[in-house]
Amino acid sequence: MRVGLLGAGNISRQYLAALPRLSNLRLVAVADALASNADAVAQAQGIPARSVDELFASDDVDVVLNLTTPQAHAPLTIAALQAGKHVYLEKPFATSIEEADAMVAAATTAGLRVGSAPDTVLGTGTQTARALIDRGDIGQPVAATAFMLGAGHESWHPNPAFYYATGGGPLLDMGPYYVTSLVTLLGPVESVTAMSASPREVRVAPQGAPRAGETFPVEVETTVSTLLRHVGGAVSTLVVSFDVVASTLPRIEVYGTEGTVAVPDPNTFGGEVALGRQRTFEPVENLAGYRDSGRGYGLSDLARAHAAGEPHRQSLELGYHVNEVLERVLESAAAGAVVPVRSRCERPQPVPLGDDPAAV
Template structure:
């Protein structure tokens, strides 16, 4: 079996619970240490998992930590990633890779110079939902892909998050928050993006926290909260992406892929599974496709497991893919401000299709 792969977590907010549920199940990963700005939260997590509660610097120096799992708020992603790289650690981070393209590029450049690796969420697109849709497109089920739509609407995270400030500060907003799921899924299915055009707006200048100890507190909104982008893929397909904190709900499919001989309904890329449906020319109704690819019963951390234990040279949730998606998002936002079509310079290969893999395999 070999030596267990040691994980250290920085940041123990809401998303950490999902990762912890996955990590504690894996026999070849060991949670060595956790760190958080709230020492009590770190101590409680350590007690529940058997890990050590350490300061960030101490954890990054720990000899048994092979990979740092960076679950801090987006504004801290680059700082923590660069610190981990500086200690010779591989680093796998929550989305987005960073909040600026310059920071994202700095992370990958530093990792290359240090001889370490970078991985980046989302890994939800490695589940049976996105991967089955990709397999269908790759097999020619809809003919040549022509276009896609990706749509996400919600009234805002202040409705459920007790500390939603960072969603409305620079580096936040609906595109950087939710866009990674949708754009990564589009890149998985249709390939990399070569240009982006965007437009954006802001419904109101302040939001009111609706839950938790700060209920009723107003917070400022300093970023646009409704963003639409048009993406040109290298394949020639065009995608329209709309991410919004200014709506309530939509009945549209989260993602639709349209080709010359059929259309696909793709499930929510923030989830690992869901129905993939096909409507071909001459059909009278949608057909549900059985899962044909992806991690079965996937959960947060599947990408981290592959990053730590899989092909070291070609992780499925790579930093290169994370950087490409970040550049696409920043291009949309730059275009919204400038009114210009923005060229996307980064080049990335689609990761290999994930074979249909039962949980007994990817969790072992």
């Protein structure tokens, strides 16, 4: 597939680093609201820089890689679909259920594919953990815990304000990694119960940060704790926060009737997986997943599946379901009630151990 990059900001560097390894993708053009960003990528990659409208109208673009800020995901994805392009977009899928519904309607009308990050779950970390669960090494899965605890992005990010604007926050920013991993491991979610807190109305970038001394109004909940009930019966606990300065809690653990699997950080593709029995954990060799993978492997999997006439793993349905789970968590926290999740998705197909999505 010929790829048009939309959004040449901070995250694009990781995609640009991985794309040369993906044999079924070719970057052909770039666009950004800031022409200087697009020009820099165009010069480095030897491709033309175009306006957003020109990118959508380009006959040599098959799929738009939408790496814009969350607030722009839905309108630009819909515009790309209406222009006849497949779309793969960064997380979060959308900033509201209404936006997500409009994206699904646009994709259905156009008959085109939409894929959604995070594709970290396609790496050897989450996939090896899934292989252990699927072959019964921990018995029947009963519960899981997942923790993303940090002090916030203003200490390192060059443009942290949007993380605290509507559509941002730890749940919509980092939650997709954890919920996508939990759905991959345990299946879709049927209901949620949550509480939240936001102890500071204003955030200040610390000394040494790119925007040291600048202040950012907080429009979102910056700590969220939730219970997720999976359709299969397991219960997951998820805590995400931009208010924690230190923690020793594990990223993800899945507990079964006969053992526990320790899952590496779902914001990474690899990492050590360990199997626990009788209070001791032993590392497990890679059993599944794309080795040495990076951001963009989900787009490559979409291209592979499109050519084969098969469903792609980071599907529209998965992205929508994860997005709805996160929105229902915020709804539950506001209402103080158990909230059902209306959507369902198929648990994505496992990834065999390999290097190139085009060949697996």
